[in-house]
Amino acid sequence: MQYVAAKTADEAVALLAGHSGTARVLAGGTDLLVQMKSGMVEPDLVVDIKRIAGMRDITPEAGGFRVGAAVSGAELGEHAGVCAMWPGVVEGFNLIGSTQVQGRATMAGNLCNASPAGDAVPSLVAAAAVARVQGPNGTRDVPIRDIPAGPGRTTLSKGEIVTSIFLPARPARAADAYLRFIPRTEMDIAVASAGVSLVLAADGTVESARVALGAVAPTVLLAEEAGKVITGTRLDDETLARMAAACEAICKPIDDKRGTIEFRTRTAGVMAKRAARIAYDRAGAKA
Amino acid sequence: MKTIQVSTTINGDPAEFICTPDETLLDVLRNRLGLTGSKEGCGTGDCGACSVTVNGRLVCSCLVLGAEAEGAEISTIEGMAEGETLHPLQRAFIEHAALQCGVCTPGILVAAKSLLEKNPDPTDEELRYWLAGNLCRCTGYDKIIRAVQVAAAEMRGA
Numbered sequence: 001m002q003y004v005a006a007k008t009a010d011e012a013v014a015l016l017a018g019h020s021g022t023a024r025v026l027a028g029g030t031d032l033l034v035q036m037k038s039g040m041v042e043p044d045l046v047v048d049i050k051r052i053a054g055m056r057d058i059t060p061e062a063g064g065f066r067v068g069a070a071v072s073g074a075e076l077g078e079h080a081g082v083c084a085m086w087p088g089v090v091e092g093f094n095l096i097g098s099t100q101v102q103g104r105a106t107m108a109g110n111l112c113n114a115s116p117a118g119d120a121v122p123s124l125v126a127a128a129a130v131a132r133v134q135g136p137n138g139t140r141d142v143p144i145r146d147i148p149a150g151p152g153r154t155t156l157s158k159g160e161i162v163t164s165i166f167l168p169a170r171p172a173r174a175a176d177a178y179l180r181f182i183p184r185t186e187m188d189i190a191v192a193s194a195g196v197s198l199v200l201a202a203d204g205t206v207e208s209a210r211v212a213l214g215a216v217a218p219t220v221l222l223a224e225e226a227g228k229v230i231t232g233t234r235l236d237d238e239t240l241a242r243m244a245a246a247c248e249a250i251c252k253p254i255d256d257k258r259g260t261i262e263f264r265t266r267t268a269g270v271m272a273k274r275a276a277r278i279a280y281d282r283a284g285a286k287a
Numbered sequence: 288m289k290t291i292q293v294s295t296t297i298n299g300d301p302a303e304f305i306c307t308p309d310e311t312l313l314d315v316l317r318n319r320l321g322l323t324g325s326k327e328g329c330g331t332g333d334c335g336a337c338s339v340t341v342n343g344r345l346v347c348s349c350l351v352l353g354a355e356a357e358g359a360e361i362s363t364i365e366g367m368a369e370g371e372t373l374h375p376l377q378r379a380f381i382e383h384a385a386l387q388c389g390v391c392t393p394g395i396l397v398a399a400k401s402l403l404e405k406n407p408d409p410t411d412e413e414l415r416y417w418l419a420g421n422l423c424r425c426t427g428y429d430k431i432i433r434a435v436q437v438a439a440a441e442m443r444g445a
Contacts, residue, residue, distance in 0.1 A: 001309045002289070026355075029350050033351075034332060037330055038331070048352075048354075072344070098335060098347075098420020098421075099345055099401075100338055100346050100350075101347070103346040104344075104350060104351070186416065187419055187420060
């Protein structure tokens with residue numbers, strides 16, 4: 001195996017694009033090193049992107065924030081601006097692993113590892129966040145929901161890397177939230193999860209909403225109907241019940257030791273209802 | 288496999304080592320530098336026995352490549368006592384019997400020290416969440432939490 005700490009994104013892209021064997025990008029390494037240890041992947045090239053300028057920076061941009069691909073959970077959680085604007089994005093990402101894992105893990109890594117249960121991804125989909133992708137043919141901006149292709153697979157082409165994730169600007173009366181179900185309080189993988197981002201109108205009703213569901217399909221789902229159901233409402237019980245039903249309608253989970261199809265489906269709706277309520281209260285508190 | 292030469296700082300002292308590209312920082316510390324205080328429990332970032340800090344950030348050294356340590360500042364359990372003088376956390380762990388077999392202890396001490404630098408007066412809940420990635424199969428955790436709180440109180444008073 002060859003290890004290269006790339007100095008520029010161009011160098012990383014050229015190395016990955018020009019390599020004929022198994023190559024992997026190293027950001028936080030909290031998935032990659034585990035996969036290497038277990039023999040799941042035996043790369044002959046590992047390209048470390050942490051020493052590329054800008055990769056560890058959180059930069060205000062167009063009223064939102066650009067988060068470098070190598071920013072760790074601990075670093076994002078300490079950023080007051082991002083925590084105030086996108087609390088649901090931060091809480092989803094910060095749920096991953098232990099304090100030690102948070103010292104290294106990255107959102108871009110969680111996205112590109114492409115687990116359907118990745119805790120950073122539903123909030124990013126709900127936030128309409130955008131990944132900046134650099135490759136042999138230049139740079140393109142890709143909505144987060146279009147990156148995962150299925151468990152362990154992405155839509156990135158050979159030589160392409162995510163260099164940053166953009167969290168867009170939003171009005172003052174807006175907030176997001178993320179909830180997952182696990183059978184204990186820490187250090188586990190989501191059985192079902194939901195991220196909700198919403199904007200309130202001046203009269204306190206929901207002006208617009210995006211709902212995303214995790215661990216209930218091969219990729220994170222954007223529950224468009226659920227978002228429409230709560231728009232124009234104040235999240236009364238009847239509305240939330242219809243929203244949960246809209247979530248359940250699109251779930252296509254697997255049956256495994258951590259949860260049955262029925263349990264995951266039902267739980268995704270419950271998580272979405274509760275996350276919507278939290279996001280609504282957070283947005284209201286800002287008004 | 289081609290070896291890599293790495294220059295780094297460990298517990299305040301400059302250190303140089305040679306490692307293979309796939310070698311973890313934990314293996315470098317233990318097998319090449321003789322710093323066997325950091326333990327390998329799981330090797331997959333679940334147990335925290337290999338906890339060290341890299342540039343002030345608490346990490347599992349089993350999930351860091353040795354090659355990534357180039358230019359970094361690393362602190363391990365070996366840097367905790369000052370000569371023969373134990374750190375207040377180390378003393379509190381002995382006085383309050385916060386260990387039995389001792390395999391998890393170095394990682395827990397490094398992790399607890401890292402928390403107290405950030406938050407000198409944590410609640411028990413904050414402490415338990417912070418240490419959720421440090422597994423101990425002997426103590427049942429209660430004595431660990433009490434020992435850290437005793438040390439924290441002493442350090443606040445110092």
